Amino acid sequence: MSGRRYQRWDRSQIRQHQLLVTSVLLLGLTGVPQRYADTKPAQIVASLFGGAQTMVAIHRVGGIMLLVCMLWHASYLIGRYRQGTFRPSTLPRLRDLTDAWHLALYLVGLRPSPTTSATPSWRSSTTGRPRAAVA
Numbered sequence: 001m002s003g004r005r006y007q008r009w010d011r012s013q014i015r016q017h018q019l020l021v022t023s024v025l026l027l028g029l030t031g032v033p034q035r036y037a038d039t040k041p042a043q044i045v046a047s048l049f050g051g052a053q054t055m056v057a058i059h060r061v062g063g064i065m066l067l068v069c070m071l072w073h074a075s076y077l078i079g080r081y082r083q084g085t086f087r088p089s090t091l092p093r094l095r096d097l098t099d100a101w102h103l104a105l106y107l108v109g110l111r112p113s114p115t116t117s118a119t120p121s122w123r124s125s126t127t128g129r130p131r132a133a134v135a
Contacts, residue, residue, distance in 0.1 A: 016072055019072070023063075024062075029045070
């Protein structure tokens with residue numbers, strides 16, 4: 001592919017997202033086995049991490065990483081605001097929040113169809129039903 005290349009994120013944003021993904025994966029890999037510690041798969045995962053105590057310690061490190069990520073992101077946004085380069089258009093609007101709430105209710109079966117301001121890509125714009133899989 002040739003042509004112009006556009007940089008979507010700066011280095012700080014890339015590192016923030018790398019830290020976010022790493023911490024969430026670490027929390028998931030160590031948290032789920034703790035929650036279901038009485039199952040055989042959880043015991044296998046715990047042994048891969050070096051035992052339950054080590055897995056708990058690694059889980060805490062993942063939590064600290066997530067906290068650092070949140071603080072880094074907040075300070076980054078404050079810095080962008082002070083520099084005058086923060087775009088308020090990136091913030092969710094009230095309609096975005098209500099759309100997300102309606103979608104969540106739909107996904108758990110408490111609403112027949114989500115009422116959104118725009119038709120999501122996974123729904124047909126003509127029928128309102130999910131699109132058929134393409135073979």
